[in-house]
Amino acid sequence: MGSRGSTLSKIPNVDKLMQETGFSQAHIIRLHDRFRALDNDEKGYLCPQDFEAIKELAMNPIGDRIIGAFFAQGPQQETVDFNSFVKVLAHFRPTDKNRPKESTSPDPINSRTNKLKFAFQLYDQDKDGKISRDELLQVLRAMLEMQVTEEQLESITDRTIQESDTDRDNAISFEEFRKSLDKVNIEHKMSIRFLR
Amino acid sequence: MERGAKERNQQLYKPCSNGIIAKEPVSLEQEIQEPRGGGGEFDMSDILYFCRRGVESIVDDEVTKRFTAEELESWNLLTRSNYNLHHISARLTVLWGLGVLIRYGFLLPLRVTLAVTGVGLLVVLTSIVGWLPNSRMKKYLSEKVNLMCYRICVRALTAIITYHDRYPKNGGICVANHTSPIDVLILASDGCYSMVGQAHGGLMGFIQKTLVKACPHIWFERSEVKDRHLVAKRLSDHVADKTKLPILIFPEGTCINNTSVMMFKKGSFEIDCTIYPVAIKYDPRFGNAFWNSSKFRMVTYLLHMMSSWAVVCSVWYLPPMKREEGEDAVQFANRVKSAIARKGGLVDLLWDGGLKRSKVKEVFKEEQQKLYSKVLVKLLSLR
Numbered sequence: 265m266g267s268r269g270s271t272l273s274k275i276p277n278v279d280k281l282m283q284e285t286g287f288s289q290a291h292i293i294r295l296h297d298r299f300r301a302l303d304n305d306e307k308g309y310l311c312p313q314d315f316e317a318i319k320e321l322a323m324n325p326i327g328d329r330i331i332g333a334f335f336a337q338g339p340q341q342e343t344v345d346f347n348s349f350v351k352v353l354a355h356f357r358p359t360d361k362n363r364p365k366e367s368t369s370p371d372p373i374n375s376r377t378n379k380l381k382f383a384f385q386l387y388d389q390d391k392d393g394k395i396s397r398d399e400l401l402q403v404l405r406a407m408l409e410m411q412v413t414e415e416q417l418e419s420i421t422d423r424t425i426q427e428s429d430t431d432r433d434n435a436i437s438f439e440e441f442r443k444s445l446d447k448v449n450i451e452h453k454m455s456i457r458f459l460r
Numbered sequence: 461m462e463r464g465a466k467e468r469n470q471q472l473y474k475p476c477s478n479g480i481i482a483k484e485p486v487s488l489e490q491e492i493q494e495p496r497g498g499g500g501e502f503d504m505s506d507i508l509y510f511c512r513r514g515v516e517s518i519v520d521d522e523v524t525k526r527f528t529a530e531e532l533e534s535w536n537l538l539t540r541s542n543y544n545l546h547h548i549s550a551r552l553t554v555l556w557g558l559g560v561l562i563r564y565g566f567l568l569p570l571r572v573t574l575a576v577t578g579v580g581l582l583v584v585l586t587s588i589v590g591w592l593p594n595s596r597m598k599k600y601l602s603e604k605v606n607l608m609c610y611r612i613c614v615r616a617l618t619a620i621i622t623y624h625d626r627y628p629k630n631g632g633i634c635v636a637n638h639t640s641p642i643d644v645l646i647l648a649s650d651g652c653y654s655m656v657g658q659a660h661g662g663l664m665g666f667i668q669k670t671l672v673k674a675c676p677h678i679w680f681e682r683s684e685v686k687d688r689h690l691v692a693k694r695l696s697d698h699v700a701d702k703t704k705l706p707i708l709i710f711p712e713g714t715c716i717n718n719t720s721v722m723m724f725k726k727g728s729f730e731i732d733c734t735i736y737p738v739a740i741k742y743d744p745r746f747g748n749a750f751w752n753s754s755k756f757r758m759v760t761y762l763l764h765m766m767s768s769w770a771v772v773c774s775v776w777y778l779p780p781m782k783r784e785e786g787e788d789a790v791q792f793a794n795r796v797k798s799a800i801a802r803k804g805g806l807v808d809l810l811w812d813g814g815l816k817r818s819k820v821k822e823v824f825k826e827e828q829q830k831l832y833s834k835v836l837v838k839l840l841s842l843r
Contacts, residue, residue, distance in 0.1 A: 298519060319811065320517035325829050326507060330514040356515050383508060403507060411833030424504065436504075445505050453508040456516055 281347060285354035285373055291458050292350065299346050309343040310334075325407045329386045336385060355382045358455040377442075379454045384441050394435040397425055506832075522809060526720050563767045571616045571766040578612035583670050585609065590673025602674040603652045610649035617642065619771040623650055627777050629706045631699055632734035637800055638710035639718040640751040641758070642765065643740055646775060653708035654678060654698065676704055692731065699733045706736060711793065717750040718742050720807035724797045726789040734780045737796050739804030743772040776803045 275281070275296055282292060300306070302314045315331040316322060324330065334352050335341045344352075357374040371378055387395045387403055401421045408417065428436050428444040436444075585605040592598040614621070619642070634653060636643060647653065652675070659668060659679040668679050678698060684690050698704055711724035718741065729735070742749040747768025751761045765771065778799055783792045794810075801808035 295519070302518075315518065318517055318521050320521045321514055323828055324510055324514045324517070325832070326510045327514055330511060330518070353515065353519065356512070383511060386507060386511060387504075407507070407510065408829055408833050411830055428504070441504065448503075448505045448508075450505075450508070453505065454512055456512065456519065 275346065277347065281350055285350055286357055286360065287350065287354065287458075294458075295350055295353065296346060299349055309345045310349065311343055326386060326403070329389070329403075329406075332389070333382065333385060336391075352382075355379055356454060356456040358457060359451045374455075376450050379450050380442050380445065381438070383445075383450075383454065384438055387436075387441075394433075394437050395441065396435045397421060400424060400436070510828075510832075522720075522807075522811065526717050526722065526809070526811075563769070567618070568763075568767045571618065574616035575613060575766070578609055578616055579667070581612065582606075582609035583667060586670050586674040590670070598674070606652055606675060607649065610645055613645055614649045617645075617765055617771050618769075619646060619773065621646055621650075621772075622774045624774065624776045625778075627736065627779060629736055629780075630734070631702055631704060631706055632736055632780070633695075633699065633707045633709055633728055633731065634736045634738060635709050635711050635724070635728060635796060635800075636738040636740055637718075637721045637804065637806065638712045638715055639740065639742060640715055640749045640761070640765075642749060642771065643710065644708065646740065646773065647708060647738065650775070652705050654705045655708055656680075656695070658682060678707065688727065692727065695728070696731050699731060711797075715751045715753060717752075718744070718806070720809045721797050721801040721804075722809050723812045724793040726793050729783065729789040729793045729796070732783070734782055735792075735796055736780050737778040737800050739776040739778065739800045739806070741774050741776075741804040741806065743774075746770045746772045749773070774804075778803055 275292065278289070278292060281287070282289065287295070299310070302318070303310055304314060304317070312331055312335065315334070316327075321327045321330065334344045334349065337348065351373060354373040355378060359374055359376065360372070384395070385391070387399055389399055389402070390396075401417060404417050404421055412420075425434065425436065428440050430440055430443070431437070582605075586602065586609075589598060589602045589605055592601070629651065634647070636647065644655065648655075654675065655671075655677045657668075657677075657679060659665060659681050668677070671677055672679065676698070678694055680691065680694075695707060698707060709728045711728055712722050713725050716722050747765065747770060749765070749771055751758075756764070781792075781796055781799070783789075787795075798808050800806075
C-alpha cells in the first residue's frame, strides 16, 4: 500500500469511542484501516462516492439507503468522519447478553431498540417518524423492481400496512414497527461478528 | 538465504486470513424462512437481510481488497509493508535501519547495474541475430540469446523462482495469472514465448522493435486494440503457424494482488488451439510484487522491486487443456481459471478485474432482486 501506518495516536478520542461504541481497541484499529482503504483520495473523511465504489454494496437493492444512513446526521451532510463511521457500524455489534441492567445509563448503540431504529430509518426516508404507504412502496419496489407488477407491489404494500397499522392512520409508526418485529430475532439478523 | 527460500518454496504459500468479520454463509432463502413477524407475503424484516449484507460489505468486501497489497502476518522489515507503524522496540528499529542500509546501499546499485547490463545485452544481441536470414540457426540463436538476457534480468531482481512440472509446448497459447509486469520476465526466462502487447513509443517502443527482429512477437497499435476481430485474427494466424512459438497472454487484463484470480477475458479462449495454463504465486514475505498501477508508476514500482529483499515465487505449469465439445469460451475460461487458482492456492473469483476502474453493472443488482422475488414467490405458494 505504501501508506504510513495508523497508530492509535492518529485516531482522536479513542477511549471515548471505545466507551460509546463498545468496540475493542483492536476492532477500532481494523476499522480505521478499512476507513483509510475506502478513502481513496486520502481526504480524512468519506463521501458518498467512496461508498458507491464498493462493488458488493452497489449491487445491493437497498445499497443507496444504507449509504444514506451514514449521512443521516443533518439534511446537507456530505462527509463522514471516522467517529461517525464507527458509531454507525456499532449498531451491528452483537448484543452484550451479560450487560447489567442500569436504568440510568443510556442504551448502548447496539441495543435491540437502537438496531430497530436503524432499520426503521431505512424505510423512513423523510424522517417524519412514520413509514408512509408511499415509503413502504418505494422499498418494495427497490427490492423487487422488474420481478413483480405494479399492482402486485401495491397490494403487498396495502396488506403489510393493514397487518401492522394498529392505530389506523395509514402509516407505520416506530412502535407499530417494533411490535410487528416482536418475534423476529433482531439480535441475530442485525449483528456482524467481528473477528479478533 | 537463497537455499532457505528454495526449500520453503516447496509448499504452497498460506494466504493470510484477511477477514475482519465472520460472514455468515446463510442464504437469502434460509433467512427469510426464519420466524417472520406479520405472517404475510412480505415482511418488514426481510429488509434486514439486505441491510446486514450491505453493512458487511462496507466493513469488508471481496473485491476492493484485491487491488491493494496483501497484508502480512508478521512484518518483513520493509516500510511499505507496515500497516501499523507502532514503535515496537528500539531493537527492531535498529534492525530496520540496517535493512535500509543494506537494501539501498548495497543491493540496489548492484541490481540496477545488472538490470542495465541485461537490457543492454538483450537489445544488442537481438539486433545482431535479427540481421541473420530466417533459418533454423536464427531461431536457435534467438532462443539462446533471449533466455540468457532474461535470466540476467531475473538475477537483477534477485528472483528466486521454483519451476514445477514442465510440459513440452507446441505452439498454442500460454495463460497465466497476472500480478506484475515481472511475470513476463519470470516466464520468459524459462521458455521462449511470443509476447502480445500494445506498441509503445520511446524506449519501450525501441526495445519492442528490436525484439521483433529476432523473434515473432505481436505488438498492436493502439487503434488496433479496440478491434477485437483484428486481434483475434492476428492471434489465430500466429497460432496456426506451427513453427512459431507459443503466445503468452494474461487473460485477467490487469494486475491483481496475487491472493485471487479474477475473471478471465474470453478472447484468448475463443481461438481454436491448446491452452497451457500457468500459475504464479509470489511469497509476500520477501517483497510485495503486486503493481498497484493507480498508486505507483512503473519506475517507482521497479525501484521498489529492486530494493526489496528478493522476489521469491513459485511457477506451476499445468497440463495442457483444450476446449471440450459443447463448452463455450466463457465456460472454458472459467475451467482454466479454476485449475490455475487451485494449483496456486489462490481464491477463485468471478468478479471482473476491470472493476478496478469501472462501476458495477446494473445487471448484478437485478440478479439480487430476481433472487429475492423468487424466494418470496416460493413462500407464497407454500401458504
